[in-house]
Amino acid sequence: MRTNGEIIIIEDDQDDRALLGDIFESLGYPNKITFIEDPMDAVPYLSDPAVKPFIIFSDINMPKISGFELREEILSNSEISEKCVPYIFLSTSKSPENVLRAYACHAQGYFKKEDDFAVFTTVIQNIVEYWRTSLTPTNSL
Numbered sequence: 001m002r003t004n005g006e007i008i009i010i011e012d013d014q015d016d017r018a019l020l021g022d023i024f025e026s027l028g029y030p031n032k033i034t035f036i037e038d039p040m041d042a043v044p045y046l047s048d049p050a051v052k053p054f055i056i057f058s059d060i061n062m063p064k065i066s067g068f069e070l071r072e073e074i075l076s077n078s079e080i081s082e083k084c085v086p087y088i089f090l091s092t093s094k095s096p097e098n099v100l101r102a103y104a105c106h107a108q109g110y111f112k113k114e115d116d117f118a119v120f121t122t123v124i125q126n127i128v129e130y131w132r133t134s135l136t137p138t139n140s141l
Contacts, residue, residue: 002052003132004030004031004054006031006051007029007053007054007055007057008053008055008056008057010036010039010056010057010070011035011057011058012038012059012062012063013059019120021033022117023117023120023124026121027124027125027128031054034053038064039058039062039063039065039067040065042074043073043080046079046083046085047080054131055131057088057090058070060091060093060098061091068102068105071087071102071106072105074087075106084136084137086109086136087107087108088110088111088127089107090112090113091112092113108131
């Protein structure tokens, strides 16, 4: 994990991408923000050795492949999994089944997409700040 690396947001919904873009702009992090609209593009993008993400935020309900299925593909890809990138689910659902499934596929967090901009901004800021200070195999050596 590289704290100055890209923040990857895998999100098919235009309104949610715009909202997250506004949130990250308001927070002023220097990281490049990369949106991946089609979840099928995520594995090829993340497999590129030149891509060194800091954190991945992923929706769950997406066309073609769910966020859970995508997470499983990422875990099975050694080129990506060795990068030790925190994987955080963002969803409109607070379903206990979804939360359980998220942690069953080794997500590092599951958070509800908040309707209130200020509240959602605080949630995102707390997540990013936590991972900026957390030690991982790629930043503790």
